[in-house]
Amino acid sequence: MSEEYEVMGVYSHSTKYEYKVGERGSRYRHGTFWFVRKRSDDMFEVRPLNAHHVPSGVSRLVSHEDFLQYYTPELAYYQENTMPCLDNLRKKVRMGRRYFNMGQLERAEQEFCDAVLLQDDNVDSNMGLSEVYAEQQQFTKLRSVLDKLMNIDEVFREEQRHKFNEFGINLRKKELYDDAIRFYSKALEVNDEDENLHFNIARAFYSKDLIKECRKHLRRAIDINPKMNEAQLFLRSVDKDIAFEKEMRRKEQEGRAAIARGLKKRSRNDAPESKRIKLEF
Incomplete structure (x- = not known):
């Protein structure tokens, strides 16, 4: 496409x-x-x-x-009205991104908000606002914008794939794992055949110690693209972690059992002589 x-x-x-x-x-x-x-x-x-x-x-x-x-x-209308407004919209988004990269979050927020006023379902301006609010740790505003993004079909179109993939990665890097998972899950509803989406949601699940879900998406990524080395290496690493944890639990259980046996033996040895004689008799 x-x-x-x-x-x-x-x-x-x-x-x-x-x-x-x-x-x-x-x-x-x-x-x-x-x-x-x-x-x-x-x-x-x-x-x-x-x-x-x-x-x-x-x-x-x-x-x-x-x-x-x-x-x-309507060529005249397009040239006289729509084109200048679209140019203004793109300028505001561009300036918002520039201010964000410079760390001027308030000015970035203003530019993105102005862009949203022009086009309330604009993908780039709403994503920009989400990044500003995440950086400012204004989580109520962040979730509000995320809820809007979830309902904008334009976000999850094929031509936007690189944008929403990068957006989900940024959410995960800011340790907003639940939001990243929610975003990737929506993207997977639209396209379940993207191995990169499965790989990235697996990383978010891993960060939340949800290993079962992590493995499921890694295996799905490999099924889609058997040559995806990153997913294969990640899955092997996860399996090694699981095996190590199982071994640690086994040794812990053996250690507890050994302590219990030692306590039981000590209890018998510490019993009164008369009682031991009766037991032996």
């Missing part, structure tokens, strides 16, 4: 359309405006524009035949 779809621009729908846009939909003299991307020769993705002239909300797929019949290009 291609990582980038061809942007067709903004189109208006020429007739009354049954698809409900919701409160974020903007209606103009030409009807509802849609941001269009070409998914294939036979399929187009249309997404409604919000009041800030940028795509936001649920997208849908339209066949080539319906697209030609019902959608009309």
Whole structure:
């Protein structure tokens, strides 16, 4: 699957359309405006524009035949409204990332928040906010943004895979293991055939000492890609840890049994002479 779809621009729908846009939909003299991307020769993705002239909300797929019949290009509107707003959105996300990398968390938060106001389901700005809140240890805000991200389908699309994978790694590195597991689990619901996702969620489970779940995902990663050396090495290391712990428990049990036998023998030896004679007699 291609990582980038061809942007067709903004189109208006020429007739009354049954698809409900919701409160974020903007209606103009030409009807509802849609941001269009070409998914294939036979399929187009249309997404409604919000009041800030940028795509936001649920997208849908339209066949080539319906697209030609019902959608009309709005080149002037796209150039005068949507393009400048998208450029402004990208600038705010870029500045937010720059401030974050410089350690200026408050300024980064402001830029990401401004971007969210323009497009509330923007993936990059919400991920950026999550990283800011994680760094600031503002966990209530972090969980709120994570909950939003879990409900944005755009996050878990194929072309976003490298972003959400890196995002989950950052959560784990900050020792937010439960959040990382929740994020990777959602990603696996969308694509269970990604060995890297299984490997990374296995590391999060391992950090929580949930070894059974860790092994399950490592084995799944190896099933998908038998040549994934990292998963094989990790699984062998985990199995060695398990064997070592079993051996330690066995020696501990043997030690306790030996102590118990010693105490029992000492108890018999310390018994009164008369009692011992009776027992021996």
